[in-house]
Amino acid sequence: MSADTVEIPNTTPTISFEFFPPKDVQSEANLWKTIDELQQFKPDFVSITYGAGGGTRDRTVRIASEFIAKTGVQVIGHLTCVGSTRAELVEILGEYKDAGFHGLLALRGDPVGGPTAPWVTTPGGFDYADQLVELASEIGGFSIGVAAFPDVHPASDGNFMQDINVLLRKEALGATFAITQFVFDSGRYEALRNALDARGSKLSIYPGIMPVTSYPQIVRMLELSGGYMPKATRLRFARYQNDPASLKKLGIDVAVQVCEDVFALGAEGLHFYALNNAGPTSEIIKQLSMLNR
Numbered sequence: 001m002s003a004d005t006v007e008i009p010n011t012t013p014t015i016s017f018e019f020f021p022p023k024d025v026q027s028e029a030n031l032w033k034t035i036d037e038l039q040q041f042k043p044d045f046v047s048i049t050y051g052a053g054g055g056t057r058d059r060t061v062r063i064a065s066e067f068i069a070k071t072g073v074q075v076i077g078h079l080t081c082v083g084s085t086r087a088e089l090v091e092i093l094g095e096y097k098d099a100g101f102h103g104l105l106a107l108r109g110d111p112v113g114g115p116t117a118p119w120v121t122t123p124g125g126f127d128y129a130d131q132l133v134e135l136a137s138e139i140g141g142f143s144i145g146v147a148a149f150p151d152v153h154p155a156s157d158g159n160f161m162q163d164i165n166v167l168l169r170k171e172a173l174g175a176t177f178a179i180t181q182f183v184f185d186s187g188r189y190e191a192l193r194n195a196l197d198a199r200g201s202k203l204s205i206y207p208g209i210m211p212v213t214s215y216p217q218i219v220r221m222l223e224l225s226g227g228y229m230p231k232a233t234r235l236r237f238a239r240y241q242n243d244p245a246s247l248k249k250l251g252i253d254v255a256v257q258v259c260e261d262v263f264a265l266g267a268e269g270l271h272f273y274a275l276n277n278a279g280p281t282s283e284i285i286k287q288l289s290m291l292n293r
């Protein structure tokens with residue numbers, strides 16, 4: 001398939017996995033083991049994260065190239081605007097193209113001080129992700145995705161309609177799909193989907209599914225991302241914070257329920273935050289009869 005004919009297959013629901021570039025030899029061996037195990041589910045695409053500020057640039061590109069060569073599965077490369085000039089972003093997009101990336105997840109990235117810290121403009125760079133969407137559209141050859149926030153972007157002061165307008169603007173500039181922050185309340189996914197539908201959006205919205213395996217980790221992630229977990233679910237996780245086996249099982253049960261709920265609401269795909277670990281994600285998929293994999 002040439003880069004100009006890139007498209008994400010419309011096998012409803014799609015399955016995709018998110019991986020992050022490993023830091024050392026041992027973690028890399030672990031990632032390839034994870035990839036081997038998850039291949040049995042025939043993912044429609046995988047996405048590889050990018051360290052805001054460019055810290056993982058070389059690793060993101062290398063892991064993706066090797067992954068494409070080994071599996072032939074489509075890769076979406078995340079890219080952030082943090083700390084990069086427009087010219088540098090053009091260069092990185094060239095690297096993504098040469099490496100055979102099929103698509104791009106165009107992100108602003110978070111400021112160094114965290115998601116709600118003041119944004120620091122890089123001279124000659126971009127202030128918002130829509131500028132990166134526009135640039136990638138101009139360059140062409142990528143399927144362009146963006147981030148969506150069913151619980152509202154942490155820097156949007158709770159202004160849900162601002163986020164909807166931002167998504168519509170990105171769509172008008174060339175984005176065709178969005179991957180959401182992790183979803184624990186399918187009602188919020190539904191509200192996002194309905195608000196976009198009501199404005200005539202054709203964006204595919206892939207809900208992010210997080211298999212919880214550690215209580216402190218999920219509490220921290222929720223804090224950082226401004227993500228929402230219903231109180232009753234949170235209390236259930238808290239009860240098992242010192243019982244890893246029960247917590248992991250609960251994490252799988254909760255994720256299976258969210259997958260079933262968003263699927264019933266018409267989600268086009270499920271995007272698993274696999275966190276470079278096959279076990280919990282495999283368990284969830286095995287329990288989802290509608291995936292038929």
Ligand SMILES: Cc1cc2nc3c(=O)[nH]c(=O)nc-3n(C[C@H](O)[C@H](O)[C@H](O)COP(=O)(O)OP(=O)(O)OC[C@H]3O[C@@H](n4cnc5c(N)ncnc54)[C@H](O)[C@@H]3O)c2cc1C
Binds near residue numbers: 049080107108110182
């Ligand atoms: C699926 C997913 C994957 C991610 N992967 C990574 C990753 O690989 N690396 C990483 O560092 N981070 C990653 N993140 C985190 C992400 O970078 C942060 O959540 C970041 O804040 C997302 O910004 P954005 O792309 O939505 O930015 P923007 O669209 O720029 O939005 C940022 C804020 O500005 C507002 N805004 C947007 N456009 C405008 C405009 N034109 N005028 C005025 N206001 C505007 C928005 O409403 C929002 O409040 C990921 C997040 C998700 C959901």
